[in-house]
Amino acid sequence: MKNDLVNQQQIQTDKQQLQQLLSVQEKSEIDQLLAHYPQPGGACIDALAIVQKYRGWVSDQAIAALAEHMGISLSELESVATFYNLIFRLPVGRVLMHPCNGISCQLLGYKKIQQQLQTALQIQEGETCADGQITLISLPCLGACDKAPVMLVREAMVDGLPGTSSESLLVNLHCSELELLLQQFKESAV
Ligand code: FES
DSSP states (O other), rough: HHHHHHHHHHHHHHHHHHHHHHHHHHHHHHHHHHHHHSSGGGGGGHHHHHHHHSSSSOOHHHHHHHHHHTTHHHHHHHHHHHTOOOOOTSOOOOOEEEOOOOHHHHTHHHHHHHHHHHHTTTEEEEEEOTSSSSEEEOOOOOOOGGGEEEEEEEEEEOSSTTSOOOEEEEOOHHHHHHHEEEEEEEHHHH
């Protein structure tokens, strides 16, 4: 009986700590979002995007706090967060490079380009350079098959403040130009 009471108090404390993990601003935006959904589960992706907008990525703790706030199961939210490769579960670099691995780009050299990027950046798919500047994440068709092979390059949203997310850049890729392109991004990061 006493143990049950202690356990309940512990659960209550854990829930309160989780609730405090999200900022007032995050909670407010998530609540506004939830108001548009009959079931909170329908808002998972957008809610995760709100958390990512303020933190740059979504940690395990943030997922737990969000699930608690939304009143959904942790496993439901985890499965959504894991499925979408634009929800980052680890910190990402300042620049996100997304070579397209859609069918047109595959046929026109994606594999070779990805290999070259990995070698030049000394990372594998989904990883970030040692200097923390560039993250490599391939994406399915970017809707520019007529320009294939292409890569989307954009700045990561750092803290949700205006000006911290620049416009995206869609680049047509030729292996011979990759070195130059990477050099430009590295120099702009200094
Ligand atoms: S397959 Fe790469 S843009 Fe469509």
